Amino acid sequence: MxxxxxxxxxxxxxxxxxxxxxxxxxxxxxxxxxxxxxADPYAAYRPALKAAFQQDLDLLGLVPRYAISATLDPTKNQLFGSARITVPNNSNDPWTYLIFRLYPMLRHYGGNLVVQSALVEDRPTPFVYISENTAVRLDLDVPLLSGREVSVTLTWRLEFPRWNDQTAVYALFGHSQQMVSLPLFYPALAVYTDGPTLGTGQWWLDIGSERGDSAFHPISLFSVTLTLPASWVAVTSGTEVASEPIGDQARRVYVTGPSREFLIHASPLFNQVTTEAYGTRVTSYYLPGEEAAGRAALRYTAQALRIYSDRFGGYPFVDLRVAPAPINYRGMEYPQVILLGVETYGRFRDRLELLAAHETAHQWWYQIVHNDPVNDPWLDEALAEFSMRLYIQDLRGNDQAEQLARQRWRAPVEGLRSRSQDAAVDQPVQAFLNGSQYETIVYAKGAIFWEIVRERVGERQFDRFLRSYVERYRWQIVDTEQWLNELNTLSDPALFTLFEEWIRQPPPVGAP
Ligand SMILES: [Zn+2]
The missing domain is CATH 1.10.287 (Helix Hairpins)
Known part of the structure; x- marks a missing residue:
């Protein structure tokens, strides 16, 4: 010494x-x-984050950590999984039980997830299915106190649906057109929200609908070992850190940084192209015969990553992936992955760019800053939609951005008003009459509100506001009240009047 x-x-x-x-x-x-x-408790996860964002792990505190092992059999439409999940109690309340959500059991996912065994600290633990089988409750022998952790081991079998192969089919979950999409193929720890007084917190058990997004997540860390046929290309969250062939199978190991969930999306048909954007490897997957659209998707996604990194704060991860999925002309966001409907690579090719721009924005508004997608859908959707305006403005100038706002948002909202179907933006998904009203109000009217805020405070202050919003709620969950507190930092009472007018109450018919 x-x-x-x-x-x-x-x-x-x-x-x-x-x-x-x-x-x-x-x-x-x-x-x-x-x-x-x-010892560095986060060493295993560091490869997923760029050097400038390694400190995000150190500042994260105790979060759920999943070590998942899964074997995918696309010919039988089955997945076998096991996971050791370290669960911290980040609430103020002691927990006498834990809730894991089984999202594949949602009616519109159409899967069947059977939990085969549950251990808590290596002791067999009884569990019961609750909430229309969309969750299991594990009763703990000893309450888990605030700030303490417990280790849970679960094994399960998942059967996923085989949908028809029409390109018009919307299959968010399951097998269609030689693609298997498996978001939330594992039991996922539910969100627990503290109540106004000690002991009044609640586990989130809502059952969403096909109209909006359904899954709500505490920020977590994942390491996933996936075994699948060697000929299948896997598009996943995280960064691949190892792979080995095992006969005609491949075993691949992925780790994530802070992440809402872990997606597996796979196909034997995918080709890929990559580029680099601000230190991130962007990979675009495409089906045979669609290379031009695949290259375009790569360009749009990389452009969006750069524009939003400049505006909102840097994209933290080493990887970002974009791929076609059997969701017709729609898009869907996952951590480090955006999926774009197969029809936008062909028949609806003119929608590909804006869809990529919208979904890439969700890497900030959903993945970094998260919200309840069933009860507060406007928080991420309106902002992801509005982000497209910044994308177009930065690439093609303000006139093009104005045109986008007019055609995509103002005209549909005026149409709804002329049919007396205006509604408040800040409502749960189920409150809307139909999908069209939901999208026009939450996306288009919500985006118009963001435009008005930006015009009022000026571009520089607005950009500062969004950056500080990302910093304050980084890897956290916001609700509308917290969002209003953030709006308060702009010190402009008129913004609250605009919020009441545009988000809370429908303005009178004929208003601008
Ligand atoms: Zn969206």
Missing amino acids: KPCRRSHQFVWLASSLGSGLWLLLTLALGSCTNAAPP
């Missing part, structure tokens, strides 16, 4: 030069004593 003769000098220097240096010197002194450095 080397003597540490310079310690006193360092301490004196540190006390006279400030706290940042103090930290550095404390670390230097620590190494001087030859004490073993503490």
